[in-house]
Amino acid sequence: MTEQASGRSFGARLRADVEQTKADVERGVEALRRDLEQTKAHLTGGRAGADLDQTAGDTVLQALGREPIPQDGAPNPEPEAVRLDPEEALPHCTECEQALVNEEACWVCVEGHGHAAIYSVATGLIGPVAVHAVQTAAEEATEADGRACPFCAGAMVVIDLEWDETDTSALLHQGGPQRGHAQLEACTVDRLIWFDRESADVIPPP
Numbered sequence: 001m002t003e004q005a006s007g008r009s010f011g012a013r014l015r016a017d018v019e020q021t022k023a024d025v026e027r028g029v030e031a032l033r034r035d036l037e038q039t040k041a042h043l044t045g046g047r048a049g050a051d052l053d054q055t056a057g058d059t060v061l062q063a064l065g066r067e068p069i070p071q072d073g074a075p076n077p078e079p080e081a082v083r084l085d086p087e088e089a090l091p092h093c094t095e096c097e098q099a100l101v102n103e104e105a106c107w108v109c110v111e112g113h114g115h116a117a118i119y120s121v122a123t124g125l126i127g128p129v130a131v132h133a134v135q136t137a138a139e140e141a142t143e144a145d146g147r148a149c150p151f152c153a154g155a156m157v158v159i160d161l162e163w164d165e166t167d168t169s170a171l172l173h174q175g176g177p178q179r180g181h182a183q184l185e186a187c188t189v190d191r192l193i194w195f196d197r198e199s200a201d202v203i204p205p206p
């Protein structure tokens, strides 16, 4: 309970509860009334009731307050266009445009063009210090002239990552060279890093 709420008198809280309950009941009654109008319209072929585009799902969501109830007995609005092709919603390889597959929380191109990892996942690949360095460089960059982000298609920021024996990102050294260099790309919108084929030679995918 918030301080404000607990600071209110019992009477005030009770009144607020009663008002809320009344609103809940009114919403439920209105949703059911719309359901009845729709059923009548359906059963009489439109001679009675009103065609409100009211589905059983609308009735439940409206009663719960999760879907607005149109004013003055108006029909429910057309549902917003949905993307029917789930493939469309998947991230795509920035080179071959094939849908990336999810492997160990990374998004990997099956053709081997590279893989994308959000910052938190990339931490497991190159270590938190390196991710922080990439993130900072990406946010401070004045221009983005890399490939298109697999998720949002915006241009990614190209980042040169260098490390040597003194680097605290021990993960970069695992099975790789003690000192090295890789060119990565980062999307500041989706907060992810794209490891292309070349960088994958130095920083192996998961």
Ligand SMILES: [Zn+2]
Binding pocket: 093, 094, 095, 096, 097, 098, 109, 110, 111, 112, 113, 114
């Ligand atoms: Zn590819």
Ligand SMILES: [Zn+2]
Binding pocket: 149, 150, 151, 152, 153, 154, 187, 188, 189, 190, 191
């Ligand atoms: Zn993006």
